[in-house]
Amino acid sequence: MAKFRTYLTVVTQIVRKDLAVEWRSRQLLASMLVFALLVILIFNFALELDARARSELSSGVLWATFAFAGTLGLNRSMAIEKDGQAMDGLLLAPVDRSAIYFGKVIGNLLYMLIVALFTLPVYGVLYNVNLFNGGLFLVILLGAWGYSATGTLLAAMAMQARSREVLLPVLLFPLLIPVLVSAVRTSSFFLEGLESVYIWPNLNLLLAYAVIMPALGYMFFDFIVEE
Amino acid sequence: MAPVVRPPKPRLLRLLDFTAAALLIAATWMVFFYAPSAQAEAGGETQRIFYFHVSAGWVGMAAFITAALAGLIYLIRPNTKWDVFSVAAVEIGLVYSFINIATGSIWARPVWNTWWTWDPRLVTATVMELTFLAYLLLRQSIESPERRARFGAIYALLGSLTVPLTYLSIRIWRTIHPVVIGSGDPTAKGTFDMEPQMLHTLLFSLLAFTIFGITLLWHRVRLGWLADKVEQARMKAMRS
Numbered sequence: 001m002a003k004f005r006t007y008l009t010v011v012t013q014i015v016r017k018d019l020a021v022e023w024r025s026r027q028l029l030a031s032m033l034v035f036a037l038l039v040i041l042i043f044n045f046a047l048e049l050d051a052r053a054r055s056e057l058s059s060g061v062l063w064a065t066f067a068f069a070g071t072l073g074l075n076r077s078m079a080i081e082k083d084g085q086a087m088d089g090l091l092l093a094p095v096d097r098s099a100i101y102f103g104k105v106i107g108n109l110l111y112m113l114i115v116a117l118f119t120l121p122v123y124g125v126l127y128n129v130n131l132f133n134g135g136l137f138l139v140i141l142l143g144a145w146g147y148s149a150t151g152t153l154l155a156a157m158a159m160q161a162r163s164r165e166v167l168l169p170v171l172l173f174p175l176l177i178p179v180l181v182s183a184v185r186t187s188s189f190f191l192e193g194l195e196s197v198y199i200w201p202n203l204n205l206l207l208a209y210a211v212i213m214p215a216l217g218y219m220f221f222d223f224i225v226e227e
Numbered sequence: 228m229a230p231v232v233r234p235p236k237p238r239l240l241r242l243l244d245f246t247a248a249a250l251l252i253a254a255t256w257m258v259f260f261y262a263p264s265a266q267a268e269a270g271g272e273t274q275r276i277f278y279f280h281v282s283a284g285w286v287g288m289a290a291f292i293t294a295a296l297a298g299l300i301y302l303i304r305p306n307t308k309w310d311v312f313s314v315a316a317v318e319i320g321l322v323y324s325f326i327n328i329a330t331g332s333i334w335a336r337p338v339w340n341t342w343w344t345w346d347p348r349l350v351t352a353t354v355m356e357l358t359f360l361a362y363l364l365l366r367q368s369i370e371s372p373e374r375r376a377r378f379g380a381i382y383a384l385l386g387s388l389t390v391p392l393t394y395l396s397i398r399i400w401r402t403i404h405p406v407v408i409g410s411g412d413p414t415a416k417g418t419f420d421m422e423p424q425m426l427h428t429l430l431f432s433l434l435a436f437t438i439f440g441i442t443l444l445w446h447r448v449r450l451g452w453l454a455d456k457v458e459q460a461r462m463k464a465m466r467s
Contacts, residue, residue: 150385153385154385157365157378157381157382160369160374160378161365161368161369161378162368162369162370163368167364167365167368170361170364171361171364171365171382174354174357174358174360174361174386174389175358175385175386175388175389177350177354178351178354178389178392181350201399201400205399212388216384216385220302220381220384220385223302223377223380223381224377224378224381
């Protein structure tokens with residue numbers, strides 16, 4: 001039990017450290033938010049989001065926005081560790097390395113949730129859709145968790161490759177497509193208020209990824225960061 | 228100039244070469260002359276592509292799973308041999324999955340009236356292919372051989388998640404893709420009843436493709452190991 005408590009302390013300390021760094025520079029979140037807005041803007045012109053198209057496409061546009069904005073966060077959160085050799089310092093600490101992984105995952109999850117928290121009302125106002133839906137929030141929470149669990153692991157890998165930032169989306173999106181597809185489907189089912197019979201198969205897949213990916217990260221993070 | 232020394236080819240491998248060739252020829256014969264043609268809704272004569280379509284898909288998936296297992300073994304016991312094995316399996320899996328997708332597309336043209344449709348099965352198969360293409364890209368951009376092998380192993384393991392997903396996709400979602408073995412979705416288009424001769428042909432094709440796949444894998448692994456040896460010999464020569 002005491003061990004578990006130390007583990008949790010390490011995780012929260014990592015999250016606090018990331019948030020403190022972000023709070024002082026406010027670089028990442030600002031970029032993510034502006035980028036998210038721009039993506040929505042581009043979709044607006046690319047898809048000509050009129051009233052009828054909007055209700056069907058909303059969840060797709062929202063998830064594409066989260067996915068693109070998310071890669072910015074992932075790249076950045078690993079780059080700050082790599083730049084000043086901060087990662088080496090972290091690795092020297094006598095703690096379980098998976099705790100570092102989970103700290104990073106929670107940090108990235110928070111960034112994504114903040115982006116979602118900002119994007120949803122803006123999108124709702126711009127397009128006059130009601131996005132205040134408990135089911136949608138649940139899907140966003142689950143999807144963002146699966147996203148950051150996968151993304152943090154791959155970002156740690158991509159950071160050590162030659163073409164760092166370019167490589168991450170290429171590695172990440174094929175693995176994430178199942179998460180994104182089921183997230184888009186469940187979101188739109190919730191928004192359309194369909195019965196749970198339609199929602200469950202997709203929600204199950206989302207749940208499965210939300211469990212499997214962190215478990216794989218827990219197992220493999222150590223192999224990725226070892227020198 | 229030093230004489231060229233050819234490393235002897237294992238006898239079993241030579242035997243496999245001939246067996247695989249013979250089996251493939253026999254399978255082709257069975258597909259065209261033994262199996263009866265299917266009903267018109269399943270494409271009639273076009274349905275004959277089904278035997279190689281399924282076989283290629285099976286070998287592709289089996290190869291990706293093999294790559295993941297080899298990766299796992301590498302992580303437990305880091306030995307370059309397993310890394311070479313893993314890459315070889317991924318390359319073979321990519322080619323076979325591509326054959327699977329291409330043959331499916333050829334069949335779909337007359338039966339579904341389109342080369343391609345965004346059906347769950349087709350999407351998951353494409354995602355699987357893309358995942359392992361990304362695997363090759365990842366390997367290319369890492370210089371240190373040890374790290375390349377380690378990351379490759381992990382990515383192959385993560386990527387292998389797409390294999391069961393592809394397999395199950397026609398069973399999870401409503402789909403247009405036929406499920407010939409087991410119960411079919413009523414929305415599927417192009418399903419047919421399997422006659423005994425069809426089943427024989429399918430099983431024989433599966434065997435032929437599996438043997439051929441193993442033969443190719445062995446050749447590719449052997450090539451990789453030999454290349455490794457050459458590399459080491461060169462390093463040694465440069466040092467002395």
